Amino acid sequence: MRFTVFGGVSAWVDGRAVEFGPTRLAAVLGVLLVEAGHTVSADDLVERVLGDAPPTRARAMVQTWLTRLRQTLPGLLERDGAGYVIRVDPVEVDLHLFRHLVRTGRTAEALALAQEELLSTLDTPWARQARADFAGELLAARMDHTDALLRSGEHAALVPDLRALVAQRPLDERIAGQLIEALHGSGRAAEALQHFEVVREGLATELGAEPSRQLTALHRRLQAASAPRQLPAPPKPFTGRALELAELDQAPNGVVVITGTGGVGKTSLAVHWAHRAAERFPDGQLYVNLHGFGPSGAAVSPGDALLRFLSALDVPRAKVPHDLAGQSELLRDTLADKRVLMVLDNATDADQVEPLLPRGTHTHVVITSRTALRPARKAFSLPLGLLPPDDARELFASRVGHERAQAEPDALDTVVRRCARLPLALAVAGARAATQPEFPLAALADELADLDAFADDDDVTADLRSVFSHSCRALSPAALRLFRMLGLMPGSDISLAGAASLAGLPLEATSSLLTELARANLLDESVPGRFTCHDLLRDYAAELAHDDERDEALHRLFDHLALTGVEAGLVYTPTRHRPAAPEPLAGVVIPPITTHEEASAWLMAEHPTLMAAMPHGTPTHTWLMGWSLADILDRQALHRDLLTSQQLAVAALEQLDDRDGLARTLINLGRGFGRMGRLDEATAALHRALDAHEGNPAGQAQVLLNIAMLCPDDKIPEAIEYTKRGLALFESCGDEYGQINALTGLAWGYGKIGEYALAIEYAERVMPMWRAMDHVLGQAETWDNLGTGYFGLGDYERAAEAFTEACNGFRLGGDRQLEAAAYDELGDTHAAAGDAELASAAWLRSIELHVEAGLPADHIRLKLKPERQ
Missing domain, CATH: 1.25.40.10 (Tetratricopeptide repeat domain)
Structure with missing residues (x-):
């Protein structure tokens, strides 16, 4: 036997539905089922079924319905004193089964039962109160179930329902805590922490209260978990530098500048110490490679570094000022009370790092540079010399194997000496030896001696070139060719598809060659799918590049960037018009991009490379790269790069016979000026676009709508007139x-x-x-x-x-x-x-x-x- 009171009242006996006839008969049964096992007085039964103003013959009517119930469900209904009771097992009634399932932690099954309102066909004061009381039980069960789902890691799927629930009950701290956890678990840490602030403010405003201890504890836990962790992986192996590590440990919070020649291990020391000291900085660790001594165009500007840090600190893009001074001040304000470690790697000069330096001493900064920087703030200087001989021997031995090194101590000493005790040279030479375990170290030492002559023991550039040359001789011809070409790449890193296009090779073959270069320690996969190398190695690779392959290789790479960018731009904004684009050279890889997420990921990953490549491409390459970047830079509030890219694109189009492309790009340029608050220049660019679109009514209409968007609130009538003119032109051309x-x-x-x-x-x-x-x-x-x-x-x-x-x-x-x-x-x-x-x-x-x-x-x-x- 089974009964339901959710929705209409019904009963099943031996699998068959029992018909009750008149609605009031079902209502009487519903009241008794809600109170299953408990006596309901005759007066209460009348009031609950007929309301608080029953007709004069109410008792007689109820008696009639009770008699019919006894006939329909024999043996279940009993008279008990002045009242009535229904004798059923409570778990046979869906309401009581719901409560049993909740008590035993089976909330999913319980919620599946309660899909409809309790006693939905009975509209009396008692029934309405019963529904209101049960709504509290149902909400508690939903929250219990949500807790279970959060524990099982189902965060993202819960966010929409919790958002809706929060909108109904904005000051319910349990629901707020669940939404905060769901957001955080979905990777939306900033939103999670911001929602706590909204709840705290709402409680203070509405109730004059502070958040509960539980909600405050959750906030603190998630705040710690949300701290940025940007440090690259610690170098393995890391050997020596005990004195320098001790000095870094003892340096007071402030600014430390590690200086030394290229390849001496400044980055390894800074990153190794940063991992070791991370617990001292619970609010996070920030890291940026400034590429101060990389190829032309690869250096990271202070503005780019600031945006990366502000993003890592969960500062919303809309809050970031356009100007460098404002961004710098915002970073300092954001870090004011935080204990954060900041590593500024490979800086070129004080101007590059000055805007990044915090105001107080809570944030500790470690800078690495080949030059003795003198920032405005007092800094602790840590010059880094060559590795001591014992440490250099240990570093090389850890790469080739200690038994092998101990078996040839003289050869080990020679290799270390000929690598000038430079960690980079030892790493490259060690990688070469490790791939040839049968290769005697003495032969390696002889090869190093036979290569480029050294000026003297202090000429580390010659020493490094010798080691690099030795390792390159061990490469396959195809890997050496790819290494040479990688020295030509703009930006600081390259994708697999970009490397394949640069070399004119299939993806699979390129992947194998990149693996060979990584094994030789000539290349590093900095993040999955993107490859980079030390700037000294890159300079050496560029020296090796053959003149007869440079132009064609770069043309293939720029084809890849420009044409893949067009595909990504069209997927990112499907309503854009496809620009005219040339056929790619043979060997160019254009990976498929089918979703908005793929388009966004590609454009953001390649954004620095595209910006670095734009000044060096053909006019067609340059404007297509600018076209591909326009929308995403605008939506990501990267307005300075938006303006720069569109200025370069307009200059390129002025060399081409493409009035339509020029007009569309001038609209983007106007948008860039507008975003930067330079309204006069924005208006001038848009009026140039209007002239360039002469004879193209749809194009001119689009310009008019953009001019209208520039109008301030006190000139809305002018905006309306521009829009009307645009509408008429759109209508004229359909x-x-x-x-x-x-x-x-x-x-x-x-x-x-x-x-x-x-x-x-x-x-x-x-x-x-x-x-x-x-x-x-x-x-x-x-x-x-x-x-x-x-x-x-x-x-x-x-x-x-x-x-x-x-x-x-x-x-x-x-x-x-x-x-x-x-x-x-x-x-x-x-x-x-x-x-x-x-x-x-x-x-x-x-x-x-x-x-x-x-x-x-x-x-x-x-x-x-x-x-x-």
């Missing part, structure tokens, strides 16, 4: 997508100037077009414009519906900034309608999103406490 954008712009503009009926008219006109395209963000913007119109006309119910749809659409489209604004508008709408509770929930969500996006939220906080205004 460009539907352009018309949709223009109509959306008009709906927004009329809403801004208070022409609410027109705003609604244009929004309603464009909505079916966005839906036909299945364009999520376009629909969200239109819902937002509709909300503005309805709000302005005082139709708060429809405005709330529209803003809710806008919030959902912006969330699905991934635009957090617009979602934050929509929640603010939704809160205003609820407040205007007199619903303070819903207004508060929407504003709290808006504050959270503003904080996540790095946007100011004080104007919304004031709405939560009107008395402060």
Whole structure:
């Protein structure tokens, strides 16, 4: 026998459903089942079934229903004193089975039972109260189940439901803690920590309370777990440097500069010590290779290094200023109270590191450089000389095997001497010997002596070249050819596909050659799929490159970068027009890119290489690389690189007969100037684009819409006129997508100037077009414009519906900034309608999103406490 009270009341006997006939009969059974095993008085039964104002013959009616129940379910219903009781095993009733499953930790099974409302067909005060009471049980069970899923590692899948639950109960600390854990476990540490701040502020504002001890402990635990850990892997083996390590241990927090010649082991010492001292810096370790002595164009600018550090510290892009001074100040503010270790590797001069240096002494900085830097802050100097002989012998022996080294002590001494006791030279020579275990060390020592002559014991460059030359002689001809070509690459590293294109070889063959070079210690796979080498090795490789192969190799590499960039750019923004591109040379690899995530990953990984390559490519290469970078640099708020790349692209297009490409790139250039706040230059670039698009109405219309976007709030009427002109041009040439954008712009503009009926008219006109395209963000913007119109006309119910749809659409489209604004508008709408509770929930969500996006939220906080205004 089985009974249900979730949804309608029903019973199954021997697998067959039992029919109860009239609804009140089921209601009587439902009341008794909820109280299974307990007596319900006749008066209570009347009130629970018929309400608190029952008809005069209520008792007689209930008696009739009870009699029918006895006939339908014989032997279950009993009279007990002045009341009635149903004798069933509680676990046969879905409500009581739910409670049993929750008590025994089987929450998934319990929740599967409670898919419908308790006693959904009974609408009396008692039934409504029973449903309200059970809602608390159901919520607790859901939270128990969420805890179980969090323990099993299912974080990402929980975030959407927890977001929705938080919107309903913004000050529930248990739900807040679960969302924080889910976000953190999904790799969204910044959002997790920011949500804690939102909850803390909401508790203080609404209740005058601090977060609970449990939530505070969770915050501290996740804060420690979220600290950046950017150090590269520790060098293995690492030998010697005991005195220098002791000096680093004893140096006070501040700035330490390790100086020494190339290949002497500055990076190995800094990274080895940093790993050893990491526990002293619980708020994280930051690392950047500044490539100060790499090939031209490879050095990392202070601005790029700042952006990397700010990103690692979870500072939202929207909060980062455009100028170097502002970025530097933001980094210093972010590090002010943090105990962080910063390693600035391979710096060229003080100007490169000065903007990166923190203000106080909580953050400790270790700099490596070949020159004696003199930063503005007082620094502890640590000159690094050659390895002591014993340490040099131990380093080489650890690479070739101690037994082998001990068997030929004289040869070992000779190799160490001819490697000038330089760790880099010893590593390369050791890798060569390790791949030939049958090769006598004496023969290795002789080979080193027979190669490039040394000027004297202090000429470490000659010594290194000799060791490199020896190792290169041991390479296969194909590996040596690839090594020579790698010296030509722009940027600091290269992908497998890039290396294959550079060499004009298939991927599989290139992968084997890269493995051979890595075994010889001439190359390092810095991150999976990307390869780099010490700048001295790269300089040597470039020296070996043959003149007759340079131009063709670089042309193949630039073909790979430009043409793969075009494919990535089209996938990243599918609505863009494909630019005209040349056929690639034979041997160029263009990997398939099919998803937005793949496109974004490729563009961001190759961004530094593309920026380094742009000044050196053909005009066609240069402008296509700039085209591929334009959208992602804009969306990632890398506005300085956006501007630089588009300036280079425009200069390249001025050498080509491509008016359409020039006009489109001038639009991107205008966008770059606009993002940097240089509005006059932005307007000038866009008017050049307008001229370049002469005879192309769709192109000119696109320029007009971009000019409209530059108009400040006090010139919205001018923006509307530009947009109308654009719309007319789009209509004249039948460009539907352009018309949709223009109509959306008009709906927004009329809403801004208070022409609410027109705003609604244009929004309603464009909505079916966005839906036909299945364009999520376009629909969200239109819902937002509709909300503005309805709000302005005082139709708060429809405005709330529209803003809710806008919030959902912006969330699905991934635009957090617009979602934050929509929640603010939704809160205003609820407040205007007199619903303070819903207004508060929407504003709290808006504050959270503003904080996540790095946007100011004080104007919304004031709405939560009107008395402060």
